[in-house]
Amino acid sequence: MNIILEVKNLTKHYSDIQAVNGVSFSLEKGTCLGLLGPNGAGKTTTIEVIEGIRPQTSGEILYKGKPRGAGFRKETGIQFQNTELPDFLSVKETLETFRNLYGRKSDINELIEICHLQPILKQDNRKISGGQKQRLLLAMALANDPELIFLDEPTTGLDPQSRRHLWDIVHQIKKKKKTVILTTHYMEEAQILCDRVAIMDYGKIIADGPPEKLLNEQCNGTTIILAKPPDDNILDRVSTQWIKIQDGVEIYTENLNRSIKNLLDYGIDLSTMTVRPPNLEDLFLKLTGKKLRA
Amino acid sequence: MIRRIWTIFKARNNEFFRDHAAYGWNLLFPFLVIIGFSIMFNEKQQILYKVGIVYESGPGQNLNAEKITGSAIDDTQFLMFKKTKFTEFIEFPDFQIALDKLKHHRIDFLINPDTRQYWLSTTSPKGYVVEKLLQAGLVSKDSLYTRKKITGSEILYSEWLFPGILGMNIMFSALYGVGYAVVRYRKNGVLKRFSVTPLRPYEFLAAQIISRMYLLTLTTLIVFLGCMLLFDFRCQGSYWSLLTIFFLGGFSMISVGLVIASRSSSEEFANGILNLISWPMMFLSEVWFSLEGTKPWVKTLSAFFPLTHLIDGARKIMNDGASLYDIRYQISMLAVMAFLFFMTGSILFKWNDE
Numbered sequence: 001m002n003i004i005l006e007v008k009n010l011t012k013h014y015s016d017i018q019a020v021n022g023v024s025f026s027l028e029k030g031t032c033l034g035l036l037g038p039n040g041a042g043k044t045t046t047i048e049v050i051e052g053i054r055p056q057t058s059g060e061i062l063y064k065g066k067p068r069g070a071g072f073r074k075e076t077g078i079q080f081q082n083t084e085l086p087d088f089l090s091v092k093e094t095l096e097t098f099r100n101l102y103g104r105k106s107d108i109n110e111l112i113e114i115c116h117l118q119p120i121l122k123q124d125n126r127k128i129s130g131g132q133k134q135r136l137l138l139a140m141a142l143a144n145d146p147e148l149i150f151l152d153e154p155t156t157g158l159d160p161q162s163r164r165h166l167w168d169i170v171h172q173i174k175k176k177k178k179t180v181i182l183t184t185h186y187m188e189e190a191q192i193l194c195d196r197v198a199i200m201d202y203g204k205i206i207a208d209g210p211p212e213k214l215l216n217e218q219c220n221g222t223t224i225i226l227a228k229p230p231d232d233n234i235l236d237r238v239s240t241q242w243i244k245i246q247d248g249v250e251i252y253t254e255n256l257n258r259s260i261k262n263l264l265d266y267g268i269d270l271s272t273m274t275v276r277p278p279n280l281e282d283l284f285l286k287l288t289g290k291k292l293r294a
Numbered sequence: 295m296i297r298r299i300w301t302i303f304k305a306r307n308n309e310f311f312r313d314h315a316a317y318g319w320n321l322l323f324p325f326l327v328i329i330g331f332s333i334m335f336n337e338k339q340q341i342l343y344k345v346g347i348v349y350e351s352g353p354g355q356n357l358n359a360e361k362i363t364g365s366a367i368d369d370t371q372f373l374m375f376k377k378t379k380f381t382e383f384i385e386f387p388d389f390q391i392a393l394d395k396l397k398h399h400r401i402d403f404l405i406n407p408d409t410r411q412y413w414l415s416t417t418s419p420k421g422y423v424v425e426k427l428l429q430a431g432l433v434s435k436d437s438l439y440t441r442k443k444i445t446g447s448e449i450l451y452s453e454w455l456f457p458g459i460l461g462m463n464i465m466f467s468a469l470y471g472v473g474y475a476v477v478r479y480r481k482n483g484v485l486k487r488f489s490v491t492p493l494r495p496y497e498f499l500a501a502q503i504i505s506r507m508y509l510l511t512l513t514t515l516i517v518f519l520g521c522m523l524l525f526d527f528r529c530q531g532s533y534w535s536l537l538t539i540f541f542l543g544g545f546s547m548i549s550v551g552l553v554i555a556s557r558s559s560s561e562e563f564a565n566g567i568l569n570l571i572s573w574p575m576m577f578l579s580e581v582w583f584s585l586e587g588t589k590p591w592v593k594t595l596s597a598f599f600p601l602t603h604l605i606d607g608a609r610k611i612m613n614d615g616a617s618l619y620d621i622r623y624q625i626s627m628l629a630v631m632a633f634l635f636f637m638t639g640s641i642l643f644k645w646n647d648e
Contacts, residue, residue: 051490053646070492078490084482086305088312093305100301101491140487 002029003065004148004179005050010059012045012203019045021203023059029147032170032180034194036187036280042203043183044081047150050181051078063148074102077146079137081153081183085125091136092121095143102144114172115139116165131162138169149173151182155189167193187280197280201288211280219278219286221254227272230263238262241285248272252282298493302501303508310471310509324463324517328525331455343381343424344401344586346392350408371439372407375428384587396421398449398613400584403428410439449613453527457608458581460517464510464544465575465601469568472506473551477564480555480646489645499640503548510544511537530615536608538618542625543604546632550600552639559646575599580606603627 005027012020020042027033035043049056052068063072085094095117099105112118115135120128128136134154141149151170155163163186170193173180184190190197191211199207199214207214229235229249235242238259241252253259256275263270311317376383384401386392395401396413402420405412405428412428414421428439479485488498521527529536554567578585578592579601585593596602607624610616618625 053486053489073490073492076490078487080483080486082483083487084484086309086479086484088309089305093308097301097305098487098491101298101488101493103492144491 003027004029004063005181006060006062006065007050008060008062010046010049010061011057012042012049012054013057019203020049020056023200023203023205025198025205025208027179027181029179030177031196032174032182032194034190034197035181035183035200036185036190036197036284037183037200038185041200043200044152045203046200047152047181047183051076051150074104074144075147077141077144077149079134079141079149079151079154081156083137085133085136087126089125090122091117091125091128091132094125094136095139098140099143104144106142106145111139111142114142115169129162131158131165134158134162134166135169138166142173146178148179149181151180153183153185155184155186163189187284191280199280199284199287201284206287207283214283215278215280219252219283221252221278221282222256223276223278223282224251224253224256224259224263225249225274225276226251226263226268226270228269230266230268234263234266234268237266241282243285250282252278252285295494295497298497299501299504302493302498303505306475306502306505307509310505320463320467320513321516324459325520325524327459328452328456328521331452343378343403343420343427345381345383345424346395346401346404347383347385348387348389348392348404348406349385350406371428372405375405378427381424381427382587393444394614395586397444398454400449400454400586405439411442412439413442413444416443452525454609454613455582456521456525456527457612458579458605460514460540461543461579461601461605461608462576462581463517464514464540464604465547465572467510467513468506468544468547469551469554469572471509471551472502472548473554473568474561474564476502476552476555477558477561480559481561485645495643495645496640499552499643502552503545503636506548507541507544510548511541514540514544527612529612531611531617535611535616535618535621539604539607539611539621539624539628542628542632543600543607546600546604546628546635549632549635549639553635553642556639556642557644575601578602579604597627600628600631603631 003026007026008024010020010023011018023042023046025033035046037043045054048054050061052072061068063069086097089097092112095108095111099108099111112121115138117132117135117139120132120136123132125133125136138151138154141151154170155166158166167189170180170182174193180193182190182193195210197207197209197211197214198205207218209217225245225248227248229244235249235251239251239253243250251259260270260273263273386395386404389406392401392404393413396404396415399415399418399420402418403412403414403424412425414425425441476485479488485498522529550571551568554564554571558564558567574595576582578596579599580596581601585596603624607616607621607628610621610624614620
């Protein structure tokens with residue numbers, strides 16, 4: 001195994017808040033790890049401590065088997081969750097500014113192409129859209145041809161099309177065998193992009209592994225979706241794990257036939273019913289009893 | 295290292311030149327102030343006369359007057375004169391300083407009641423009037439005072455004001471251009487983004503200082519040349535000396551900005567601190583008016599401000615033709631302040647607020 005990053009029993013306290021509580025994992029080179037969890041789970045704090053932005057309270061972080069040194073900054077690329085860009089600079093100038101801070105550089109034309117920046121190169125940073133800004137921030141994170149890339153909620157707040165653009169870029173990064181740590185609260189994103197996910201809640205990793213393996217191990221059931229939700233007391237009798245969503249209710253069941261029979265017995269109209277296999281959202285619901293995007 | 299400093303330097307300059315509002319303000323504001331004050335003080339007559347008083351014969355006083363017996367307290371004419379209304383009497387411990395003030399019409403009249411002499415500039419109309427006031431207070435027809443004449447070129451208020459306006463412009467540009475900008479960078483996460491690159495804090499700070507020094511030099515030069523052409527101001531001393539004092543003054547005030555910006559990520563807090571520093575500095579550093587006649591503690595306080603030494607040095611060069619050696623005190627003070635503030639700012643500096 002070629003371990004690029006090792007995190008051992010990491011903790012981070014803010015006065016009376018324990019943001020990170022004993023996080024440990026190791027990461028093989030070329031892996032895309034997704035840190036998954038709701039807002040406030042400790043994802044951003046965990047990766048900011050690993051990035052060196054914030055000091056840890058305790059624990060050890062090893063990069064290529066050694067404590068992080070000057071080489072860590074040179075060989076890592078970081079996209080923060082909320083970063084403004086310098087005012088009055090164009091997209092190209094911004095990219096060149098950050099690229100010129102490194103000794104080892106990516107080919108700028110390749111960066112522009114990968115991140116689809118050509119149409120906006122001359123635009124002022126203040127005049128680009130959210131999706132364009134995220135693509136520029138991603139290009140900045142790749143400016144030094146990094147070995148390890150941190151992407152902190154890169155698609156939060158983006159429209160579906162911009163989100164898919166970002167996913168395409170991450171796929172291209174993965175093809176180059178780069179190691180990626182990505183935080184998100186979009187389970188679909190994690191499932192599509194990540195080779196491995198670590199689910200966080202209250203500063204702890206509560207599940208860690210490849211998505212399919214975790215789902216196979218933890219979620220043997222199925223999710224029933226009803227557009228017209230029945231009464232809560234009926235739902236409670238059908239399954240202990242259900243949650244109301246915008247378009248109805250999701251019922252997780254490990255015995256589909258029995259649940260459908262129960263719903264029919266209670267006289268529930270199943271004409272709007274759809275059934276889907278379990279996903280990370282269901283896994284999170286099962287592990288914590290709450291919705292991921294709560 | 296040089297490449298990284300150069301990269302940040304270029305980016306910061308581009309930001310400045312493309313921010314037309316701030317750029318225009320830096321250039322236009324000093325012209326407007328000079329024009330405004332030139333008009334105000336050319337049209338409006340001052341009603342207050344300033345009379346300097348020196349006692350005894352100081353070390354710089356080389357007088358050929360006869361020694362007169364009796365003290366000032368016994369001098370009825372002088373006591374009557376001191377009761378003159380609309381006249382301010384300012385005591386000077388040093389005769390030479392008082393004489394220099396008289397030469398440049400910063401005071402209108404100078405009197406020594408112990409030696410019973412007075413001095414006035416023949417080019418000063420106010421001096422003439424004050425002389426008449428003194429003579430009007432004669433108890434005896436035979437005046438005991440010997441009239442002495444001095445000659446010297448008058449410094450117009452706008453000429454006296456000009457170095458102050460340049461200094462003030464440097465102060466605002468240095469404090470806000472560095473202090474406020476760095477706090478804004480920290481607040482919106484730009485500093486955080488820089489912190490994860492190989493850019494070191496001292497490289498970032500050096501780039502900020504060099505960029506601001508370059509911009510200050512450029513804007514000050516434009517304002518200086520513009521005012522020299524528009525108002526026919528004169529610079530009695532060397533331009534290199536002037537450049538040196540402006541350079542040191544700018545550097546020391548940029549360093550003050552760095553101290554303010556070293557930790558905070560609150561623009562409101564930084565703005566408050568910048569106002570707290572810049573306004574007293576502007577009023578107590580003789581930008582607009584001389585501190586002659588104010589309480590000693592005010593002068594002591596003003597000595598802690600870099601702007602005081604910048605303006606004092608610049609005025610001595612421009613109005614009196616002083617050399618760098620003549621203003622060695624101001625240069626030394628600015629150099630010490632620049633070093634102390636820069637070191638403090640560098641030590642305290644943090645990329646983010648944790």
